[in-house]
Amino acid sequence: MELSTFSIGHEGREVFWNAEHFEPILFMLTFVAMAIFAYGVYRRWLMWTAIGKPEDRTDDRNERIKALLKNGLLQIKTWSDPYPGVMHGLIFFGFVVLFFGAAFDATEFHVAEPLGVPFLVGKFYLFFSFLMDLFGLAVLGGVLMALDRRYLTKPDRLGYKGEPDNRPDDAIVLLLIAGIIVTGFIIEALRISVTWQQTPWEVWSFVGWTLAKAFTGVSPEAAKAMHKWAWWIHTAFALGFIAYIPYSRLMHIITTPANYFMATRKPIGQLEPIKDFENAESFGVGTIEEFTWKQIFDSDACTRCGRCQDGCPAYLTGKPLSPKKLVQDLKNYWLEKAPGAVASRKEQLIASGEGAANINPKLKALFAWLDKADRIVDENLPKGPEPTEKAMVGEVVELDELWACTNCMYCMENCSAAIEHVPKIIGMRQFKVLMEADFAPELQLTYRNMENNSNPWGIGAHLRADWGKELGVKTLAEDPNVEYLFYVGCAGSFDDRGKKVSVALAKILQTAGVSFGILGTEESCCGDSAMRGGNEYLYQTMAQANIEVMNGYGVKKIICTCPHGYNALKKDYPHFGGNFEVYHHTEIIAELIEKGKIKIKIPVDDVRFTYHDSCFLGRYNQLYDQPRRIIKAIPGARLVEMDRNHEKSFCCGAGGARMWMEEHGDRINDARAKQAIDVGAKTIAVGCPFCLTMMSDGLKFHGKEEEIVALDLAEIVWKGMGLEEEKAPVEVCQA
Amino acid sequence: MNIVACVKQVPDTEAQIKVKGDGSGIEEGGIKWVMNPYDEFGVEESLKLKEKFGGEVTIVSVGPARTMETIRTALAMGADKGVQIDDPALYNADAYATAEALAAAIKGVSYDIIFCGQRAIDDDSAQVGSILAEILGIPQVTFATKLEIDGTAVKATRPIEGAAVVVATSLPCVITATKGLNEPRYASLPGIMKAKKKPVDIKKAADLGVTGASKSKVAKFTPPPARPPGKILCADDTPEGKAAELAKLLREEAKVI
Known part of the structure; x- marks a missing residue:
């Protein structure tokens, strides 16, 4: 529409002002940019599909679309880190709004105006103008934040071991984005500098309006000439951006949301078992x-x-x-x-004739074209060294x-x-x-121990139930009519520290009147360390032995003290016919406290507790709350969080079979113990026997074992219940 | 180079050993049976020689049906075939009868070198390798911690008190292996799967032309006496006092000094 048709109360602007005749060229260039973009995606598509075994990631489509909307569109995950979250959000959301803005402009010019129903007028136009400028500024702000982060603040995570990992592409992308916005504002400012007297409402385009003042001395003719230049530069940047996407880090605009759509729908950490050991030719991933x-x-x-x-x-x-x-x-x-x-x-496809016969002839021609394009591109690509x-x-x-x-x-x-x-x-x-059977000797020993004695320590399997002898804990062989199976696990059965946790839990359950039994010497190792250490065969042997015994007794509910067994039994045993309701002891204890079945009576005098999230409870199973609720039930306890907690908790270093391997250099458990010491904790509460060992050792490393204690929540609760009979210290030498 | 490795199935070192009521042997129920650890060194060395010189590794073992599992373990590590000598006449065989049966089986196999563990961890007799070499009439080096073979020349290192001696001999010979010779490998999964299909001959004593008669017999098994409770030295609280008390007790009560 002509500039003269707008007035106060009927605000608007002439779309394509001063660029009316560029439009056919713009169309053509847009087509070229889109073609370059599409070809880049197509080439990448060939690469994605050329290597790798098939895997279906399209089931459960509604949930996948939800994941796509949540994290592709709303970017929920990026917000968990404030600075990069805001940075990315400003750029992303700014771009989304500007993209729609450009689409509105195009629709107004090509559809709405010719049909006589312009909509970019009046109050909506003012709001639209304001919004465009606001989000343009947002994108610029985001780019500045990104530049600052990448080139000035330089957090280690953008590099590796203190060395930055900045590539030309990173800078090109940021400058391209900034260029689009800045030239956009300049175009706006030049337009306003020419028309401002007729269009006082353009004050709503507040950035352009402010910038326009910089051009006050420029004659309208000069401004219009500059405007034309700026307009072309802006167009070149914007179309260049589109064309550049598949050849740069911008590709993540496509691949990252796609990856959200295809993200696993399985429970966190569940591993696909190897099936049919007898007939498989290879195991694991070597190529x-x-x-x-x-x-x-x-x-x-x-x-x-x-x-x-x-x-x-x-x-x-x-x-x-x-x-x-x-x-x-x-x-x-x-x-x-x-x-x-x-x-x-x-x-292969040509040789087998596959595909081509079924493709409709038009597409066939297209693919032939694409192939030709591929050959030309391949021949002319700079050849690096083989x-x-x-x-x-x-x-x-x-x-x-x-x-x-x-x-x-x-x-x-x-x-x-x-x-x-x-x-x-x-x-x-x-x-x-x-x-290849090529791995650390200490892990080989661990596996042999598991093979021979069904526990990683290699302690005689016949000693498995000895921890509970004095407590009158019955095995399912003695009494199968119980509500819960207490799956003790190897640490709880063989490790001196772990046995104390088993005893504490057994006493709590007995006090609360929970009906439970153990498998005794019929119990096998859960196999977690074998599975995560790559010995799937050994793991499945262990899992099948347990499942056979458990199903033999008709077990339905299971309590575990070790999160590794808990996770394996809960998520991975169903692959082999082991379908149980599996609970971690902190879930059971928290519920017993809330139902009043047990009471923590003995107050602690303003003791600072910290809770160390075990990975296999927290990140794997979202059990963040129950352990903390238990601590809060202790009269006088103060819970202080370490900096790294919940989803961002720091591992103790023992998962993934690392418990059984030598660790060279700085130790993970020492680092974690330091974090607990730094928040002034007096008790480090844990819910995992591996964490317990690691944190205790870490405290010793820092010489703090006298001042700070690492305890399992079961031990803390049992002590707090005040039911343990005080044993008189044994006098070894009578006076 | 064709290699024979003799293996014995023994209770796991952590297994709980219970002596039968009549003292005739041990209760076998609930015991985890494994390959004698010293024999593993022999199997590993066999595999290393095979990798270096080519040829075949044959596993030979005397024992009841359960012994097959141990033979399969060695086959999973990479050995090619097995011979199991399973005859009730040999179930309580002494070192001589065992060696005689092994020798008879090995005579039917082509061999350049024979490995045994230096001893089995159950009866600790440490004789089978030596008797086997004598019956076959070939040289032997026991307790080898290092082995070098060049043509038919053999150099084996064996530890002696505070030092080591290098013994030179020639093929064919018997080597008994001990800790330090190598680190036995962990079987790969394809190895385990292939082992199930490798050939194992099962022989009776009569097939080998031996009677299985032992020259010695275990009269009785008795469990070790229960360990008496410890004692805390209380007479004097100074280190000197405690040392004096300890010396007195060691001399007068324990009668060891």
Whole structure:
């Protein structure tokens, strides 16, 4: 519409002002940009589908769409870190609004105006103008925050071991975005500088209005000429942005939301079991082709934001492992392998005649075209040196990295791109253990111990039930008519510290009148350490032995004191026909307290407790609240949180079979104990026998074992119940 | 190079050993049976030689049906075939009868070198390897911690009090293995799966032309006496006093000094 049709009360602006005749060229350029974009996505598509085993990630579609909306559109996950959350949010939401703004403009010009129903007028126009400028500023603010973070603040997580990892692409993207916004504002300002007298309402475009003042001395003709230039630069940036997406880190605009859509729907940490050991030819993941295509796609969704690295216990204690580096190394390896794989897949398809016959002829022509384009591009791409042949496990991912992982799930829980790191690590460990039998000698000993005595310590299996002899705890063989099976686990049965926890829990349950029994010597190791250490075969042997015994007694409900057994029984045993209701003892104790079945009577005198979240309770099973409720039920207890708690808790270092392996350099448990010492805790409450050992050792390392104590919640509660008969200290030498 | 490794199935070191009421043997119920740890060194060394020189590794064992599991363990580690000598006449065989049966079985196999563990951890007799070498009429080196083979020349290192001696001999020979010779490997899963299909010959004493007659017999098994309770030294609280009291008790009560 002409400028003259607008007035106060009927505000608006001339869309394509001063650029009316550029429109056909704009159309053409947009088409070119879109074509470059589409071709880039198509090439990537070929690469995604060329390597990897098939895997279906489209079931449960409604939930997948929800995940996509929640984290792709609303970006919920990014907000868990305030600065980067705000930074990304300003850019992302700003861009979304501006994108719709541009679409509104186009619709107004091409559809609404010709139809005689313009809508960008009046109050809506004013609101629209204000909104566009506001969100334009937001994007600029976000870009400035990003520039500051990447080039000035330089948090370690954007690099690796103190070395920054900034690539030209990172800067290009940020400058491109800033360029689009700045030129947009300049265009607006130049337009307003020419028309402001007729359009006083343009004050609502507050950025353009303010900037326009900078052009007060410029003649309208000069302003219009400058406006034309700025308009073209703006257009070039915007279209360049679109075309650049599939060739840069901007690709995450597509891959990250797609990865949310395809994120696993299985319970957290559940591992797909290896089936049919007898007939499988290989086990685990030794080559990139043995990953599923989705596991490879993961690495293309990674934005190198480093959230994973920020809380990785291995990384933070100086180990070579960084989940980010691992994913990026796999990505680079995939990028090396992909062109060859794409070529051989094309040949395969041609040779088999597959696909082509069923494709409709028009599409066939399109694909022929694309193939031709591919050949031209491939021939003209700068050729780097031939990549050297590397072993994926051992060279691309070094063994020290592979074995440093504690399976703590921090990376997966905190990844804002839904990348699944841990199953990849376990897959590669399976390859080393099952195929090559090449792994740490101390872990070999652990596995032999589990094979021979069904516990990692290798203590005689016949001693498994000795901890409960004096308590009158019955086995299911003696009395199968009980409500709960107390699955004691190896630590609770064989480790002196763990046995005390078993005793405390048994006494609590007896006092509360809970009906329970144990399996005694019929119990086997849960197998968690074998599973997470890559020995799936041994793990399944253990699991099947337990399930057979449990099903034999018709067990329905199970209480575990060890979160590793808890998690395995709850999530992984159903794969083998073990379907039980599994509880952790902190769930049971919290409920007994709330129902008044037990009472913590003995007050503690203003003692500072801290609670160390066990990974397999917290991140794996969201049991954050029950343990804390137990502490709050202790009269006089004060609960102080360590900086890293709940979803961001710091592992003790014992998960993922690390409990049984040598740790070189700074120890994870010492680092965690320090965090507890730093908040002034006097008691470190835990809910896991591995954590208990690790925290106790950490306290000793810092020389604090006299002042601070690590206790399991069962021990704390039993002591607080005040029912333990005080035993007179034994006089060894009578006076 | 063809290699024979002799293995024995023994109770796990952590197993709870109960002597039968009549003292004729141990209760076998509930015992976890494993490969004698010293024999594992022999199996591992066999596999290393096979990897270096090629050839075949044959596992030979004397024992009841359950022994098959131990033979399969060795096959899973990488050995090629097995011979199990399962005859009730040999169930309580002494070292001589065992060695005689092993020798008879091994005579039917082509061999360049034979490995045994230096002793079995159940009866601790440490004789089978030596008797086997004597029956076969070939040299032996016991307690090997290092082995070098060049053509038919053999150099084996064995520990002696505070030092080591290197013994030179030639193939064929018997080597008894001890800790330090190598680190036995963990079987790979394809190894375990393949082991199920590898051939194992089961032989009776008569098939081998031996009677299984022992030259010695275990008269009776008795469990070790229960450990008496400890004693706390209370007479004097000074280190000197405690030392004097300890010396007195060791001399007068325990009669060890």
